[in-house]
Structure formats: C-alpha cells, structure tokens
Amino acid sequence: MSPGDVARLAAQGLSDREIGDALGCSSRTVLRHRVRHGIPSRWVAPLPEHGSRARYVSGCSCAACRRANNAHTREYVASAQRLTAAAPRYAQPWTPDEDAQLLSARSVAATALALGRTYVACRVRRAKLLAAAKEAPTT
Ligand SMILES: [Zn+2]
Structure with missing residues (x-):
C-alpha cells in the first residue's frame, strides 16, 4: 500500500473501510496512513432514508420525515406518561x-x-x- 493508492481511492469518495478492502488492510491502517500523509477523507456518510426520524433530525422536513418524527414524539411522550404514572x-x-x-x-x-x-x-x-x-x- 502506498500513500498514492490511499489518496487516489480517498479522492474517489471511498470510505476507509472500502479503501482497506481494496488494498487488503484494515480501516484503522488506512486511517493511520491518511493521518500520517495528510490525506483528507472525501467520504460522506449517506443520508438516512426519507420517512425516518433520523432523516428529519438531519434536516429534512418532507411530509414523510415529519410523520416519522411526529410518531417518535408521540411515543416519547406516551412513554414519559407511563413512567410518571408508575x-x-x-x-x-x-x-x-x-x-x-x-x-x-x-x-x-x-x-x-x-x-x-x-x-x-x-x-x-x-x-x-x-x-x-x-x-x-x-x-
Ligand atoms: Zn424527508
């Protein structure tokens, strides 16, 4: 594995794990190489699916994501009410x-x-x- 290999794959947007799989080493080894040689990671975590609270929290306010967040909030409040009732x-x-x-x-x-x-x-x-x-x- 050369720093050039890591830099080339990182620039393509691969995660450290994907780079490690491609080069036959662990993601920790890739991370160590990136830190040592100042290679930035271009990998961006994929956003959660629409219609999930996680996507709502990450900034989406489409109808499906709002529904998911509202359902979560209702369950949270109901859970808190069960706890105080007990x-x-x-x-x-x-x-x-x-x-x-x-x-x-x-x-x-x-x-x-x-x-x-x-x-x-x-x-x-x-x-x-x-x-x-x-x-x-x-x-
Ligand atoms: Zn959404």
Whole structure:
C-alpha cells in the first residue's frame, strides 16, 4: 500500500473501510496512513432514508420525515406518561429519608422504584445532593 493508492481511492469518495478492502488492510491502517500523509477523507456518510426520524433530525422536513418524527414524539411522550404514572411520588417534595436513600450505595434505578419516583427525577436529585455535599463539606 502506498500513500498514492490511499489518496487516489480517498479522492474517489471511498470510505476507509472500502479503501482497506481494496488494498487488503484494515480501516484503522488506512486511517493511520491518511493521518500520517495528510490525506483528507472525501467520504460522506449517506443520508438516512426519507420517512425516518433520523432523516428529519438531519434536516429534512418532507411530509414523510415529519410523520416519522411526529410518531417518535408521540411515543416519547406516551412513554414519559407511563413512567410518571408508575411513580406515585411524582412531583412530591423530597424528604430527608429519600435523600439519604439516594445517596446510599443502591443503584439509582432500584432507588427510583423503591421511592415511587421517576429515574430521571432521582438522577437529578442525586446529582444536586452530591454537588451540594461537595460545595459545603460537613466534616
Ligand atoms: Zn424527508
């Protein structure tokens, strides 16, 4: 493999993996050659299909992509509602006992289930408690 081979194939728009396949080496080896010899990659990742949320996120707002994104958003909201419905202590004030349990060694997910709180709420509360403890050490 010569730097010229890599440069020629890269200029054609081949990915490092495709270049490696053509030259009989790994994509990591191709990458190493490109970095060492300053050969830019001309490969551009293909866009996701229309009618997918991924394509919507990448900037397309055609009807099919908007439909896919709307479906995703509906599912996301429904999922969040299921989670809060399963968390009877949702939006209730935190108690000192809950704070102590959050700081215990048990996993956040297990604590959230035990407390009847959402996982996200417990993650956020625990981070706040840890930050406060770091700011004002009680020892
Ligand atoms: Zn589209």
